[in-house]
Amino acid sequence: MSQNRVVQGRMVTADSLAELIEGESVMEAESIxxxxxxxxxxxxxxxxxxxxxxxxxxxxxxxxxxxxxxETDRD
Known part of the structure; x- marks a missing residue:
């Protein structure tokens, strides 16, 4: 199964979804x-x-x- 998902009308990977949340590049991301x-x-x-x-x-x-x-789980 592909890990790509549609978010706001565009396909994202786990890395690009994490970057949308974080607002900048991330080192590594797990599956969505x-x-x-x-x-x-x-x-x-x-x-x-x-x-x-x-x-x-x-x-x-x-x-x-x-x-x-x-949202993130940061305090």
Missing amino acids: SEADRDCPECGESVLEVGYMPSVTEFVTGWKCQECDWS
């Missing part, structure tokens, strides 16, 4: 999965991806497939 929640802004589906923005940090990020909303 469906999140167990809906977007708080528009109610559409949310995707989840784990990624490493740096050598010392692992972040889980969530991104709506239809709008600009995104």
Whole structure:
């Protein structure tokens, strides 16, 4: 199965989804999965991806497939 997903009308990989959430390049990203929640802004589906923005940090990020909303598990 392909790990590419459609986000806001364009195909993204795990790396490009992590970059959309982070706002800059990431070192590595795990595979994309469906999140167990809906977007708080528009109610559409949310995707989840784990990624490493740096050598010392692992972040889980969530991104709506239809709008600009995104969030991470950082404090």
